[in-house]
Amino acid sequence: MSLSSICCGNFHLLRNLIGNTCNIRLLKYHSRSIFETLLSIRRHQSRPLSTTVLARSTRKGSKQSFSNSRHLHVESVESSIEVFKQPELEQLKSLHTYKEKFSGVKTEWPATILVFDIETTGFSRREDRIIEFAVRDLMGGKNSTFQTLINPEKDVRNTYIHGISNSMLCRPDVPRFGDLIPILLQYVWSRQMDGKPVLWVAHNGRSFDVPFLFFEFQRCKVEMPGDWLFVDTLPIARQLVDSEGSKLSSVSLEKLRERYKIPLTGSAHRAMQDVTTLCYVLQKLTFELKLTVPQLLEKSFRATDLPATRSDK
């Protein structure tokens, strides 16, 4: 079972659903179809968010209770109709039909595959903080994406990298990471299949994204679910060779995007844009290297397996 083949319809959807992102919108499930959503106009709204989540713990019978009641900024950015031309709209209609027809394939996946990316205030997992989180479920469909800015409660000094400034984050309606955890857990459980793990995918995740995420959970004194597995596309990409059989000099996400001729549809170094790029790269990468989902699972690791997450580091 290759990732590119089972995702065929969904990757096409990805290309067309780039604007179908949501910030904490997952708490409100829409009854609208994908097609109807695509026709929605761009809009921004702010509404009170109050949620209590019972978190499943890795320890049997143990549950953690989270309670949040904050007025959070909810930004819903959906694709405008003028973005799509008629042939693309017709294609979307057919893809929607395709997805409904083959929705049963979801039960055959060995794991929920979530591609994610973070933006941070710097490279130090101990001194810096996550300021943006974005994730996309490869299964696609309604609420398949999730993204939010995060108040790091410290100055952002690398705005020139991602364009995220203090004024965008230091607001009472932007959640802190502790506020986000129960919402994130709820999102993941809404996507997770019974008895199957969640496979998080990130580029350079082993050294960067996963330790960052782990330490944010640790700071908030919340245990990361034991059935969360991670896979890093960087060492996988290092297996690629050029036309002369030599290894690539660079396997950055940007170079991989260029290699596979993936169009840049937004600002690089924004979390959801990089997630979208990585979704395409993952498809191309697994196809080129003939990697299956079970093989990806074999390459996975837990956050606690990493040397970076040991207490003495």
Place this chain on the structure above:
DNA sequence: GGCCCTCTTTAGGGCCTT
């Protein structure tokens, strides 16, 4: 900081992430 490569392993430089 972790990983990979090589002019290497008793080391050092470069890539990759923000």
